[in-house]
Amino acid sequence: MALFMLLPVCYSYFHPSSTSKSPLLLHSPPQTMTLQEAIATDDVNELYSLIELNEKLLDDISKGPFPNTPLHDAAGKGKTKVAMEIAILKPSFARKLNRGGYSPMHLALQNKHYGTVMALMTLNPKLIRVRGRGGITPLHFVAREKRDNEEENMKLLELLAEFLSACKSSIEDLTNQCETAVHLAVKRGNIEVFKVLFGWIKRTYLTEILDWKDEDGNTVLHIAALEQQPEIIKLLIGHVTEIAMNNQGMTALKIFQENPCGDQDLAKMLHRLGHVASWFQPLPLSQFLRMELSFFQKSTLWFGLRDESARDIILIMATLIATTTYQATLSPPGGYWQDNSSNLLPNSTEVSANSSGIAIEKPHRAGNIIMTGSDLYTFTVLNSAVFLASIGTIWVTAIPLLPHTFMVYFSVFILCVAYFTSIAVEFPKSNLVMRNFLAVSYVSLVIVVLWLPFFVWMKHLRVLHRIDATGRHLKV
Structure with missing residues (x-):
């Protein structure tokens, strides 16, 4: 009987993670804190004390293809100091996805710990491009979020602007449905978010992004027409290709005509554009590539x-x-x-001479x-x-x-x-x-x-x- 009672103790010694439901529990003497407690108190000194006792601590509890690393736990709880220390010690943790398909920055965003998000972004701006569940990056997450609280909305707008400034190439990232951050903002009706994105795109000469299509072949203008968002349509006119077709062969103008929003000024504007667009037939990319090179292309x-x-x-x-x-x-x-x-x-x-002989x-x-x-x-x-x-x-x-x-x-x-x-x-x-x-x-x-x-x-x-x-x- 005594032998059977000793078996769990021996097993827990050789397999310490099995003694707790949480993978973040430190296997240390009773007088010390656990790693979870160090994270909960945001105590950097205690974190290093624990590492001194077990130098492989962070690695041992972060094994597997989709680990819930200590950085995930610290970022999700908004413990910025400990999160930054772990991110410095183990930079690879910041890009790993847990079993839910989220990176540490995703978890910080979900729990509204924007200070932690900004700190991680400062440490490595490329974390903004980490694709999580559904191909959603932190930039996508912020673009689609819309809070009821005005103060929180302003924080999200500032965070969005910081993301764009810190990592310019993040605007080209797509979700698993081939959506850009602009697509998501328009689908959610986030007018203010769209204005931030649109203003940045114009200032960086990247308006071609507005013509990108999602998996259904819809550009931002198509979506604005489908969602009946006249304010966004007015902003987009002149910056997008109005004759682009989606997978159903519909242009944004045709979608708007079938789903009018009641804005008469916009209806007149689109009616005039319809006359102009009727002169130009869409040119498939394959047909363009079969054409002879123009003088501009040759030069x-x-x-x-x-x-x-x-x-x-x-x-x-x-x-x-x-x-x-x-x-x-x-x-x-x-x-x-x-x-x-x-x-x-x-x-x-001719040069001549006067009566006195002077030339x-x-x-x-x-x-x-x-x-x-x-x-x-x-x-x-x-x-x-x-x-x-x-x-x-x-x-x-x-x-x-x-x-x-x-x-x-x-x-x-x-x-x-x-x-x-x-x-x-x-x-x-x-x-x-x-x-x-x-x-x-x-x-x-x-x-x-x-x-x-x-x-x-x-x-x-x-x-x-x-x-x-x-x-x-x-x-x-």
Whole structure:
């Protein structure tokens, strides 16, 4: 009988976890705290005392594919100090899912321990992207939550903004139903959450996310029309593709027409958009890929990312040439006249002598180029041609990066205007017709060259807006 009574004691010695229902119970002498008690009191010193007694403590009770680690317990209870210490000692615990499919940050969010969430995020911003049950990340969780308490709603909004700022790429994460955080916010009717997401997306130039589709082929605009949310629809118009179709072949405009919300202003706005959208038929992605490359795409392949080092060399050389030719215009061979002279008739181009034998110079004005005749025309035409060629090279190289290179185009345009204005001012007054002809010709050429890339880019953009694709990718 005594032998049977000793068996449980021996088993508990070799298998200490079996003596308690909780996996977090420390197997230590009676005079010390258990790990659960150390977590409950948020006592970091006691945590280290327990680790000194058993250096494998955290590992022993966190085995298995889906363990409920001490970090899960501390985060779920909002014990920030102990949670941070454990996360520092065992960073892998922060990404593990327990049997319920939740990470420590998920548990902290569920129990409204936002301070613990912020601390874990500060330690590792990538924890915002940990997918839990249903593919829900902490960002998804915050986007879909809506509290009755206004103060808690404000905390959630601040937390959402912090998430987005701390981990930009978290916006591209999808749930198991291919939903983004924006999809979830609109489905739950979280207008304020949507405004935060929408404002951040616009500021980071990621509006393409608004055209991503969930598993049913619905974009954010489709969902807003289905849920009859006119405020969100008004915000989205102009930032999304209105002709995109879901898996049922319905556009957002058609959904709204079948489920009107009673907002007459929105109905009129969508009616006008319907007329415009009727001109453009959706273009399947497979059909787009079968099309011949456009001029914009060819220039992107040639001048774009195919060889960045070659592109950098081209830009440097083009800039140097443009600088040199511009400087040559400001300091032409022979220089400028330093004074005014009108001794001869305007049509005279020869230097003659007066009765006293003193040479009389041809008529000129201070600031005019001294060169005349064929030398002046040859220098002006060749120098301007090289200048235009270098400027054109800069423009063409910048085409693949439109619209982000708009300021480059604008600055170069101003430089060209200054260049040709200098030519017009420096030309001799006797060559007024030639001066005006060159100025008008060059300025017209500059305007055409400047306008052409934008025309090509806008034409390419119109084609891209017609493409009806799933999306679900981020080009950042």
